Amino acid sequence: MENHRGKGLSFARRIYMPRIIGLGIGSISVGAALYPLNLPGWVWAFLLFNGTLWPHLAYQLSTRAAFPYRAERRNLLYDSLFGGFWTATFQFNPLIAVTILSMMTMNNVAAGGLKLFLLGALAQVTGVMISWLLFGVAFTPSATQLQLWACLPMLTLYPLAVGMVCYRLAIKLSEHKRALSALSRTDSLTGLLNHGAWKDLLHIKFQQCRQNQVASVMALIDIDHFKAINDTYGHIIGDSVLRQLSIELRRNLREGDLAGRYGGDEFCVILPAMSLQQAWEVMERLREVLNDYRHPQVPELRIQLSIGLATYQTAFTDAIAWLNDADKALYIAKNTGRNKISVTSPPPSGGSTTRLSA
Structure with missing residues (x-):
């Protein structure tokens, strides 16, 4: 039980900073896509919450849960749900939609493989349906110059953050591999070669x-x-x-x-x-x-x-x-x-x- 909790906490800590960066700069892209649309004020309040407060709330939910790993996987599905909601709300602006959905899909594949990818896709579809029920179905086939510039931080900074997490994880795995190799060659009682x-x-x-x-x-x-x-x-x-x-x-x-x-x-x-x-x-x-x-x-x-x-x-x-x-x-x-x-x-x-x- 304690071992699983420790691994879950480590998992939540690895995702915490990339989520802060990804949702923070992602909200800039979403805001640029929402700006030309006539949307109620609560949508902007929700975007502010999603981009600034949700990463910290998600971290608290996972670290305080009895099973942090499961809680963090649920948080990733919430991320996908929000991503699908924003994509439909800004009317599938192609550049920003591809940017947001691809980054979230990358998260799900890296964190949970094919299973989390499929669950994440289902959560994105659910988010789209919620948006369509609230605002109707609409499509914006082109992107403005402002929206193009607003996507650049997401396309550059977020992959860098994910890459650093993957690099640190690879270093830890290499250290664990060396430790396991040493244990497999060592007599447990004397500490000498077996x-x-x-x-x-x-x-x-x-x-x-x-x-x-x-x-x-x-x-x-x-x-x-x-x-x-x-x-x-x-x-x-x-x-x-x-x-x-x-x-x-x-x-x-x-x-x-x-x-x-x-x-x-x-x-x-x-x-x-x-x-x-x-x-x-x-x-x-x-x-x-x-x-x-x-x-x-x-x-x-x-x-x-x-x-x-x-x-x-x-x-x-x-x-x-x-x-x-x-x-x-x-x-x-x-x-x-x-x-x-x-x-x-x-x-x-x-x-x-x-x-x-x-």
């Missing part, structure tokens, strides 16, 4: 490594005994562990490094333009930081990581071969005591590591 997005970027990074022959390292990270953490402390604590790891990843990685949640308690990182020793140092620092972390609600909880590292090799036929190499290293780390780093080549001196034989 499985699919990381796999897509893995293939891109692999091709870059192949083309540029740049040393790069992949790391697969697994939280040791994560199921036991969930079983012992509950899934809320387990989720906080996953978030803490993602926080430390972002804190320890460079801007160009790619970190993602591969699935469950497994994370994956690509470290482009980095040697194996540098990558080992980064991952060792991460492992130690998590090992020293104490959860405020369960201080006895310990977070330990098993990590597998694999450097890019020209012998890899595709990105999956690189990923498999890192997975083999992780498998060794998990099966030789956990809480350590396993690499696919001799590790740097010091630290808790396991060498994975070729």
